[in-house]
Amino acid sequence: xxxVKTIPEIRALRRKLSGTxxxxxxxxxxxxxxxxxxxxxxxxxxxxxxxxYVNPTQFGPKEDFAAYPRELDRDLELLREEGVDIVFxxxxxxxxxxxxxxxxxxxxxxxxxxxxxxPGHFRGVATVVTKLFNIVQPTKAYFGQKDAQQTVVIERMVxxxxxxxxxxxxxxxxxxxxxAMSSRNIYLSPGERQAAIILFKALTLARQxxxxxxxxxxxxxxxxxxxxxxxxxxQIDYISIADAETLEELNLIDRPALASLAVRIGKTRLIDNMxxx
Numbered sequence: 214x215x216x217v218k219t220i221p222e223i224r225a226l227r228r229k230l231s232g233t234x235x236x237x238x239x240x241x242x243x244x245x246x247x248x249x250x251x252x253x254x255x256x257x258x259x260x261x262x263x264x265x266y267v268n269p270t271q272f273g274p275k276e277d278f279a280a281y282p283r284e285l286d287r288d289l290e291l292l293r294e295e296g297v298d299i300v301f302x303x304x305x306x307x308x309x310x311x312x313x314x315x316x317x318x319x320x321x322x323x324x325x326x327x328x329x330x331x332p333g334h335f336r337g338v339a340t341v342v343t344k345l346f347n348i349v350q351p352t353k354a355y356f357g358q359k360d361a362q363q364t365v366v367i368e369r370m371v372x373x374x375x376x377x378x379x380x381x382x383x384x385x386x387x388x389x390x391x392x393a394m395s396s397r398n399i400y401l402s403p404g405e406r407q408a409a410i411i412l413f414k415a416l417t418l419a420r421q422x423x424x425x426x427x428x429x430x431x432x433x434x435x436x437x438x439x440x441x442x443x444x445x446x447x448q449i450d451y452i453s454i455a456d457a458e459t460l461e462e463l464n465l466i467d468r469p470a471l472a473s474l475a476v477r478i479g480k481t482r483l484i485d486n487m488x489x490x
Contacts (some may be wrong), residue, residue: 214293216300220348222239223262227350229297232259236351238342240263243291244384246296246394250355251295253383263292264301266308267355271337282399301349306380308344317343319370325460327484330450330475338363339370346376354378359385359393361471361486365460381394385485387413400421400481408446409478415440416487419454419472423489430454430463432474441476450475450482 217223227234235254239247254261265288272278285302292300316336322328323335343403346354356364364382371378386394391413392406401409415437422433432450441447455462457469466489 214289214297214300216289216302217315218302218304219307220303223299223348224298227262228259233352234258234350235261236345236354237261237263238345238354238356239263239265239348240267240281240396241288242284242396244386244394244396244398245287246357246359248291248295249386250357251292251297252384253381254353254355255296258353258383260298261296262299262301262351263297264345264349265339266301266303266345268308268337268341269305270309270340271334273331273333276331277397280336282396293487301345307415309340316340317370319373322365322369322460324363324456325462326451326453326473327475328362335363335366336396342367343370343374343376346371346378353381355381355383357385358382359395359485361473362460365458383448391417393483395483397481397483401478403480405446405481408444409483411441411444412476412483412485413448414475415452415474416485420487420489423466423470423472428466430466430470435467436454436472437472441474446478448477450477455484456488 235258237254267281289300304335317339318336319339324422328335330489356367368380371380390410392409418440419433419437426431433454437452438449441449453473457471463470470489471486472489475482475484
C-alpha cells in the first residue's frame with residue numbers, strides 16, 4: 214500500500230494503473246461502514262484508492278471540525294488489511310491553496326434536509342468531491358447509503374458535469390441494535406448510545422406503516438415524531454418522507470420514497486434513513 218500526500222504524487226501513480234479503479238473518499242476515523250465500501254470496491258475493481266481528508270469547507274462555523282475524530286495510523290492499518298493500493302492523505306494547503314476561489318454548487322436537491330439545516334454544507338461536499346474525482350480519475354466511486362442525500366447530490370453533480378464516473382451506493386452498516394455506523398458515534402456516552410437506537414426504531418416504524426398500506430406521509434411523520442419524543446435525550450431536527458430521487462417532501466407515498474431524519478442525542482447530531490419499499 215502506497216501513501217501519498219500531494220496531487221502530483223497521486224497523479225503519477227494513477228497513470229501507472231491499468232484496468233478499473235475504485236475510489237472511496239473518506240474523512241477518516243474509519244469504521245465498518247467505511248470498510249464495507251472498501252471491500253466492495255476491492256471486489257469490483259483492479260485497483261482501489263482511498264482518500265482520508267477532513268474537509269473544512271463542509272463544516273459550518275459552529276460545527277465540530279476541530280473536534281472531529283482523527284486517528285490516521287489506525288486508519289492506515291485497517292486499509293492495509295483490506296488490500297487498498299493507494300491512500301491519498303492531502304493537507305488543507307494541498308486541497309485549498311492560497312487564493313482558492315472556485316466552488317461547485319448543486320441546486321434543488323441540496324435545498325432540503327441537511328442542506329436546509331447546514332447551509333453551505335453541500336457546497337463544500339460537492340467542491341471537494343469534484344476535486345478528488347479530477348485528481349484520482351476513478352472508474353467507480355463508493356458512498357454509503359447512510360448519507361443518502363449526499364449520494365443523490367453526487368449523482369446529480371456527476372450527471373450534470375458529464376464526469377463519467379459510476380456512483381455506487383452501499384447499504385448502511387449497523388450495530389446489532391440498529392444504530393447506523395458513524396464516526397460521530399464516538400461522541401455518545403453509553404446512555405446516549407442506547408438512546409440513539411430511537412432513530413432506527415422510528416425508521417423501522419415508517420417502513421412497517423408503509424408496507425402495511427399507509428400511504429399518508431403526514432401520518433407516518435407524525436407517528437415517527439411521537440415515538441422519538443418518548444426518548445428524553447432526543448431532540449428532533451427534522452423528519453422527512455420524500456421522493457427518493459428529488460428529495461421533495463411527499464403528501465402521498467405513490468412512488469419510491471425515502472424516510473430520513475436528523476436527531477440530536479445530547480449534544481451529538483445523528484442522521485439516518487431508510488428506503489420505503
